Amino acid sequence: MLRWLFPSPSEARLLGQERLRGPTAWVIAIMSFSIMIIAAAGLALANTAGTLSNAIQARYSIEIPGGSGRIDDLLATVRSAPGIANVQAVPEAEMRRTLERWLGPAAQSSELPVPALVNFDLESDTSLPALRRRVQAIAPEATIATHREAVGPLLRSLRLLQWVAFGLVLLLSAAASAAVVLAARGALDTHRFTIEVMHGIGATDVQVTSLFQRKIAIDASVGSLAGAGAAAIVLLMLSAGAAFAGEMTGGATLSGLDLLMLGLLPLALTVLATWVARTAVLAALRKAL
């Protein structure tokens, strides 16, 4: 199937042996590297957003301003309500530690009122208004916050970034294609005389095109594999950081399918470059007799 990628010695001699002297392989290597990194980031963002979204989908918090005096009654009421799971009271010490990041040592002051906070999961068919009535019977000033509303802007930003990454992958692919078109035109100019001679003695456009297509396919393969290899090394080096980020976001990492998609990107880039080269060369040849 890939026999056409390996020309006979005589075919290889027709366009000379300038494969890696030209910039095509280098340009494609840079594009491949960038595409891999951005695609990996995009996929990780998508996974992070998915994990975060799943984690907070049914998560709620009850907040009682001014203290935790009624926290035990509140916990008992919430736990006894139907469709409620994973009820946890956030310890006051933990809340003060969190506030310390912004307020400094003042967060530990007893003069600073810290609200009581109870987190829980609510099944979808459970009535939130009914729960709210039961909670406010104990603490009228209590409010119930929906996590997905609170984290909504962050999720939207993550999803936007994911689409930005997808768009960048497309833009870089388009830029790689443009580079291939320029390379193909440059190669045509360089070999114009050879092409004229070949045409003059009966070569078809397809025969001439196959020489350039093969040359650019080889350059694109070498470039995209080199770029992908470099990107893989960078991604491995970042894996420790990714694990840290994954811990923060509920363990979102690249799945096997993601890795397969990333692995196919160099092949996709090679196929794209080859197709673009073929189209560009055929279009240019059609202008001559």
Place this chain on the structure above:
Amino acid sequence: MLRDLDFRLANGGFYFLTGPSGAGKTSLLKLLYLAQRPTRGRIRLFGEELTDAPREILPQFRRRIGVVFQDFRLVRHLSAFDNVALPLRIAGATDEQVEGPVREMLAWVGLADRASARPPTLSGGEQQRVAIARAVINRPDLLVADEPTGNVDAAMAQRLLHLFSALNREGTTVVVATHDVGLINATPGAKLIRLEAGAIADPTGALRNPPRTAREA
């Protein structure tokens, strides 16, 4: 610019195309080997109307034409062997299939020991012989040569003329543009087409073998 040309080449004929510089010989040859389309008029080649033929079908006709260009048009980065082998490879022959015929042809034009030399290292005469070998390697139905003996000595010119004649005897139609009176005189039976200012100079005498005294350089 060519004008008012109306002639036909007999299948298997041998023709010399003469005329002063700028008369249109090279332009006429370009029309013959399908490197240009006429702006007016019709061209019929190998029984096919090719004036407006789609370019996709032209290669199959070009493969039946051997061309010796005035400026040789050898591919500089290919060896003499590869230049001569090019028409065969384009026609689909494998490296093994071209080996014998190309070696034989190079030996015939006296370049057996220069097979691996590239054109820039060859003399003008040697390049011309490589160009001729390339033009005739696939035994074309039509051989078009533009000043094919301009850079070779008299002995080699005779040898090349014998090659053309041998091809002609086997049925190849030969058209040679030349100023070489000796070449014309040495080819009995060849017909003469004289161009002047883009037109055939003597319509009544054209396409006939004129008397020796009427031949001009």
